[in-house]
Amino acid sequence: xxxxxxxxxxxxxxxxxxxxxxxxxxxxxxxxxxxxxxxxxxxxxxxxxxxxxxxxxxxxxxxxxxxxxxxxxxxxxxxxxxxxxxxxxxxxxxxxxxxxxxxxxxxxxxxxxxxxxxxxxxxxxxxxxxxxxxxxxxxxxxxxxxxxxxxxxxxxxxxxxxxxxxxxxxxxxxxxxxxxxxxxxxxxxxxxxxxxxxxxxxxxxxxxxxxxxxxxxxxxxxxxxxxxxxxxxxxxxxxxxxxxxxxxxxxxxxxxxxxxxxxxxxxxxxxxxxxxxxxxxxxxxxxxxxxxxxxxxxxxxxxxxxxxxxxxxxxxxxxxxxxx
Amino acid sequence: xxxxxxxxxxxxxxxxxxxxxxxxxxxxxxxxxxxxxxxxxxxxxxxxxxxxxxxxxxxxxxxxxxxxxxxxxxxxxxxxxxxxxxxxxxxxxxxxxxxxxxxxxxxxxxxxxxxxxxxxxxxxxxxxxxxxxxxxxxxxxxxxxxxxxxxxxxxxxxxxxxxxxxxxxxxxxxxxxxxxxxxxxxxxxxxxxxxxxxxxxxxxxxxxxxxxxxxxxxxxxxxxxxxxxxxxxxxxxxxxxxxxxxxxxxxxxxxxxxxxxxxxxxxxxxxxxxxxxxxxxxxxxxxxxxxx
Amino acid sequence: xxxxxxxxxxxxxxxxxxxxxxxxxxxxxxxxxxxxxxxxxxxxxxxxxxxxxxxxxxxxxxxxxxxxxxxxxxxxxxxxxxxxxxxxxxxxxxxxxxxxxxxxxxxxxxxxxxxxxxxxxxxxxxxxxxxxxxxxxxxxxxxxxxxxxxxxxxxxxxxxxxxxxxxxxxxxxxxxxxxxxxxxxxxxxxxxxxxxxxxxxxxxxxxxxxxxxxxxxxxxxxxxxxxxxxxxxxxxxxxxxxxxxxxxxxxxxxxxxxxx
Numbered sequence: 001x002x003x004x005x006x007x008x009x010x011x012x013x014x015x016x017x018x019x020x021x022x023x024x025x026x027x028x029x030x031x032x033x034x035x036x037x038x039x040x041x042x043x044x045x046x047x048x049x050x051x052x053x054x055x056x057x058x059x060x061x062x063x064x065x066x067x068x069x070x071x072x073x074x075x076x077x078x079x080x081x082x083x084x085x086x087x088x089x090x091x092x093x094x095x096x097x098x099x100x101x102x103x104x105x106x107x108x109x110x111x112x113x114x115x116x117x118x119x120x121x122x123x124x125x126x127x128x129x130x131x132x133x134x135x136x137x138x139x140x141x142x143x144x145x146x147x148x149x150x151x152x153x154x155x156x157x158x159x160x161x162x163x164x165x166x167x168x169x170x171x172x173x174x175x176x177x178x179x180x181x182x183x184x185x186x187x188x189x190x191x192x193x194x195x196x197x198x199x200x201x202x203x204x205x206x207x208x209x210x211x212x213x214x215x216x217x218x219x220x221x222x223x224x225x226x227x228x229x230x231x232x233x234x235x236x237x238x239x240x241x242x243x244x245x246x247x248x249x250x251x252x253x254x255x256x257x258x259x260x261x262x263x264x265x266x267x268x269x270x271x272x273x274x275x276x277x278x279x280x281x282x283x284x285x286x287x288x289x290x291x292x293x294x295x296x297x298x299x300x301x302x303x304x305x306x307x308x309x310x311x312x313x314x315x316x317x318x319x320x321x322x323x324x
Numbered sequence: 325x326x327x328x329x330x331x332x333x334x335x336x337x338x339x340x341x342x343x344x345x346x347x348x349x350x351x352x353x354x355x356x357x358x359x360x361x362x363x364x365x366x367x368x369x370x371x372x373x374x375x376x377x378x379x380x381x382x383x384x385x386x387x388x389x390x391x392x393x394x395x396x397x398x399x400x401x402x403x404x405x406x407x408x409x410x411x412x413x414x415x416x417x418x419x420x421x422x423x424x425x426x427x428x429x430x431x432x433x434x435x436x437x438x439x440x441x442x443x444x445x446x447x448x449x450x451x452x453x454x455x456x457x458x459x460x461x462x463x464x465x466x467x468x469x470x471x472x473x474x475x476x477x478x479x480x481x482x483x484x485x486x487x488x489x490x491x492x493x494x495x496x497x498x499x500x501x502x503x504x505x506x507x508x509x510x511x512x513x514x515x516x517x518x519x520x521x522x523x524x525x526x527x528x529x530x531x532x533x534x535x536x537x538x539x540x541x542x543x544x545x546x547x548x549x550x551x552x553x554x555x556x557x558x559x560x561x562x563x564x565x566x567x568x569x570x571x572x573x574x575x576x577x578x579x580x581x582x583x584x585x586x587x588x589x590x591x592x593x594x595x596x597x598x599x600x601x602x603x604x605x606x607x608x609x610x611x612x613x614x615x616x
Numbered sequence: 617x618x619x620x621x622x623x624x625x626x627x628x629x630x631x632x633x634x635x636x637x638x639x640x641x642x643x644x645x646x647x648x649x650x651x652x653x654x655x656x657x658x659x660x661x662x663x664x665x666x667x668x669x670x671x672x673x674x675x676x677x678x679x680x681x682x683x684x685x686x687x688x689x690x691x692x693x694x695x696x697x698x699x700x701x702x703x704x705x706x707x708x709x710x711x712x713x714x715x716x717x718x719x720x721x722x723x724x725x726x727x728x729x730x731x732x733x734x735x736x737x738x739x740x741x742x743x744x745x746x747x748x749x750x751x752x753x754x755x756x757x758x759x760x761x762x763x764x765x766x767x768x769x770x771x772x773x774x775x776x777x778x779x780x781x782x783x784x785x786x787x788x789x790x791x792x793x794x795x796x797x798x799x800x801x802x803x804x805x806x807x808x809x810x811x812x813x814x815x816x817x818x819x820x821x822x823x824x825x826x827x828x829x830x831x832x833x834x835x836x837x838x839x840x841x842x843x844x845x846x847x848x849x850x851x852x853x854x855x856x857x858x859x860x861x862x863x864x865x866x867x868x869x870x871x872x873x874x875x876x
Contacts, residue, residue, distance in 0.1 A: 507679060
């Protein structure tokens with residue numbers, strides 16, 4: 001006769017071998033907890049689908065290509081907001097990736113040992129600052145600065161790129177929101193890059209050194225390539241965060257529901273639209289349209305997150321609790 | 325100097341330059357942190373008195389009078405909403421983590437639960453708000469705008485944070501401890517709770533503190549579910565919180581409300597930074613104890 | 617294999633292993649073992665690495681089956697009752713175990729470690745706890761060394777002391793049989809000698825089954841010895857007889873050091 005896992009009573013034995021009552025209850029309670037997390041995740045997707053139903057039925061996915069958002073005329077185009085979301089996130093990464101990577105390189109390769117942990121912790125404090133506080137600071141402190149000094153400077157020196165056209169007196173614009181967003185992604189990218197680079201085996205570094213490479217060359221040719229996957233995962237997670245960021249963006253992006261013509265013009269992202277428009281919505285299909293956009297955003301964010309986590313799972317680098 | 329030495333020197337100089345640049349990156353990255361703290365202290369601290377902690381939200385400035393008021397109602401609201409959220413998230417998160425680690429161990433399906441938690445933590449917070457909105461709307465449309473809804477949304481945000489932190493903490497407990505307890509004839513659930521969870525408690529606490537820190541600063545879901553200026557009048561009604569009020573008052577034309585926004589930001593910032601630092605210190609001290 | 621009872625002579629059997637096989641997934645670690653452990657004697661299980669000694673002993677307190685994809689076939693009788701028919705948790709209170717690497721509960725004091733079984737399986741009074749802790753630490757020959765620091769963390773003890781603490785902890789649960797899985801392999805010679813002396817005293821009150829890779833240790837402490845090879849029981853008998861006049865060629869080869 002075979003006896004195996006004590007929690008699965010064997011069928012062939014005639015006497016009772018049931019696990020104790022306390023263990024049974026415990027098993028069920030903890031199982032409910034674990035399933036709860038999965039249930040919430042599924043429920044979120046389901047709820048968005050449900051809310052978007054009317055819009056999906058009537059318009060399908062065509063609003064994704066619509067360029068005008070005018071609910072009072074029943075015109076629902078998502079392009080301005082998809083653009084707003086993507087542009088702010090992209091520029092935010094363009095700014096934060098070199099800086100975060102540079103900081104991580106300094107912390108792991110150059111900084112004296114006693115400096116590493118404290119400085120790293122200080123950088124992580126950026127992650128603790130609430131989004132609304134970033135928004136408040138961005139709105140009250142940064143936007144006047146942008147309108148008064150930065151925008152005109154950009155327009156005159158970099159106007160030839162075509163990105164900085166139009167009026168420069170809007171402090172709340174695509175660029176400001178991107179800058180604030182970039183600061184918010186720094187702790188995530190720094191943390192994951194640090195972890196990845198610290199995990200590079202000494203032998204790799206020593207091989208490069210023994211070939212006569214300078215400090216920088218060792219970093220660039222040996223360490224960073226080896227740590228590539230972890231760094232990329234961190235960047236992708238930072239992107240996921242940026243895509244879904246609401247408060248800081250809402251307070252700095254300008255809240256204009258039209259396609260921005262330059263980086264200096266006010267715009268609107270999907271989360272900021274939902275934040276400002278949810279209770280202003282008047283026409284019947286407006287809220288379902290918001291849900292549809294939220295659904296698209298959610299699916300993109302989920303894809304991004306799952307992709308990054310899959311990379312990390314393969315590396316078994318862990319999730320870096322606190323770097324979220 | 326031969327060409328080769330010149331080339332080598334150039335490479336060395338370049339390497340030094342990159343060292344300086346990366347050091348500069350560290351400095352640049354820290355500037356916003358100190359700038360934000362500075363502005364909060366400057367604009368929030370200059371008007372901050374003990375009155376902040378004892379008085380409620382003032383009426384908007386009128387030409388006749390402009391009361392400074394305080395954040396008492398806001399702190400109350402935050403406390404209640406986040407408190408309720410913790411009541412939902414902490415037991416469920418800990419239970420789920422125990423299930424994944426104690427019953428699943430290294431098996432694939434145990435890691436699937438961690439994966440789900442990680443994915444859940446990446447969901448935008450405003451989407452969580454919309455989700456709760458739909459759910460509550462079908463349950464009881466009257467309480468869609470309420471402390472209850474708000475706390476459910478924050479609970480959903482806190483849940484994966486608590487679960488993952490607990491899981492990491494439980495996994496640090498060496499297997500030999502479980503074996504020793506099993507060999508003494510202890511029942512499985514007693515081992516999980518009284519021995520394993522207890523020894524992992526600092527890690528779990530850290531997770532809870534981090535989750536609370538996150539929830540206290542969240543405003544997006546509350547915009548949809550708990551949007552108000554009023555103080556707490558019962559869980560079926562909405563109540564203003566600190567984070568939400570910062571958004572509502574940030575661009576206010578009323579001087580006293582605008583000041584309140586900065587004062588609240590300062591108090592919130594101090595609270596959150598202290599919480600963050602303590603939890604990390606706790607974690608460092610605890611993980612060092614286990615390595616001993 | 618000849619009848620085990622004839623070998624045991626007068627000693628009654630405490631634990632009777634019948635046709636025991638144990639698996640990890642598909643691979644079989646021990647195969648149809650038939651073995652009787654005499655009461656209040658020390659029985660050693662020896663054999664080369666990988667012969668299944670640890671697996672066998674872990675089947676005796678039903679620890680083996682808690683492993684990943686682990687299975688057991690056959691029966692183990694304790695005073696005539698098949699352990700595999702009973703509640704596993706209760707079995708483990710009657711059959712205690714000491715592990716290879718000392719594993720005291722790191723977050724508990726010495727006192728709390730020893731009284732752990734008592735506290736977690738019931739609601740003892742302070743006096744009951746004190747009495748049990750005193751008795752167990754005395755039995756484990758540790759009392760004199762720790763009586764002045766009984767509330768200090770268990771991790772403040774040396775390796776040898778921690779292992780005696782684990783023995784005290786196991787004794788406090790009042791088992792009938794004590795299993796020891798290479799208890800001295802992580803300890804220095806002096807600590808080892810202390811524990812071997814302890815084993816000699818324990819057999820007055822308990823049945824002791826000890827796995828060891830050290831033949832000299834088996835010769836020193838055990839009344840009876842069983843020799844395992846590649847998952848099968850090769851020979852069993854009084855220690856003196858097994859070492860001086862082994863019946864099987866394989867046994868003789870192992871003892872004279874020709875392999876393992």
